[in-house]
Amino acid sequence: MTISIDFSDKTVVVIGGTSGINRAIAEAFARHGASVAVASRRQEKVDDTVQSLKNLGAKHALGAAFDVRDASAVASALADFQAALGDFDNLISGAAGNFPAFGADMSINAYKSVIDIDLMGTIHVMKGAYPHLKRPGASIINISAPQAYLPYETQSHVCAAKAGVDQITRTLAMEWGAEGVRVNSVVPGMIEDTEGFRRLTAGPDIIERVIAATPLGRTGKTQDVADACLFLCSDLAGFISGQVMVVDGGVYLRGSGQLGQDLAGMLKSA
Ligand code: HXC
Ligand code: NAP
Helix, strand or coil: EEEEEEECCCEEECCCCCCHHHHHHHHHHCCCCCCEEECCHHHHHHHHHHHHHHHHHHHEEEEEECCCCCCHHHHHHHHHHHHHHHCCCCEEEEECCCCCCCCCHHHHHHHHHHHHHHHHHHHHHHHHHHHHHHCCCCCCECCCHHCCCCCCCCCCCHHHHHHHHHHHHHHHHHHHCCCCEEEEEEECCCCCHHHHHHHHCCCCHHHHHHHHHHHCCECCCHHHHHHHHHHHHHHHHHCCCEEEEECCHHHHHHHHHHHHHHHHHHHHCC
């Protein structure tokens, strides 16, 4: 069987798509010829990413700078994307914030910043995109995290937020399925060379210990997550909705493991 993935007649929107995992996702769609729009807060990151998307072969590439905490800015930019590129075939929502901190030490605003970016941001993106989704046929992916189903010390804000993200995925998969819209989450594992990995690096030998704990014997790469998104947005996944796809080399099977304890130890000794 020959499988070819062609997004040359597809419009793909990647929110938070200007660095790390999400940028790799946007670039993967660009390589397959899609029209791609990206957004995040910093205009220079947006501009740099748009240039890269064009260089990689995107049919059209454009971007916007806004904060996902601002619902009206999100809705307005998504309307602009639709006006420029047409209805969305694929929407990836991945803007997120994280830092290790004990619940007792975090201010209310510290909790709120993560909940507002990760959870309310997802809601703003889903609501803002809804009028512009291709019906039938659109595929939405929310980028989640292992914190959604595994508790880690120092991660109570992200655990709460990402669990909410996955429940939005499941609920809206039911509500929007009748319109031919699929909604899934993708959970990256520990993905090397990313901001998320850097922020949760507890100790110099963390990479060796992650590899030792991972059944597939390596850390993840941004391309691993991008490939999962290409699959979920392709016709091959046409009957898959409401799922949380974990892309972590199997490490989740071992549970929370040492990471939370390591992070707690790091903060206590800081
Ligand atoms: C305690 C902290 C803190 C820290 C910030 N705060 N950092 N509290 N420990 N390390 C508090 C601040 O004091 C403030 O509270 C509140 O949080 C908001 O901080 P600001 O800096 O004003 O917020 P803002 O500029 O909006 O930035 C949001 C942010 C920031 C989340 C704090 O880190 C950010 O922009 N992150 C985006 C990039 C990112 O995090 N990428 C990694 C994603 S990885 P007060 O009370 O003082 O006002 C991920 C999962 C990875 O999501 C999973 C791997 C397995
Ligand atoms: P990253 O490079 O920091 O990516 C986050 C993106 O979101 C950036 O483009 C960032 O750009 C944007 N963003 C952040 N806050 C925003 C806001 N308030 N409004 C608009 N855009 C905002 O981090 P990453 O590690 O690649 O993580 C990407 C996604 O994967 C996240 O959803 C994260 O939870 C998930 N994840 C990562 C890992 C990992 O190992 N790295 C593991 C599990 C899950 P600006 O800062 O310019 O706004």
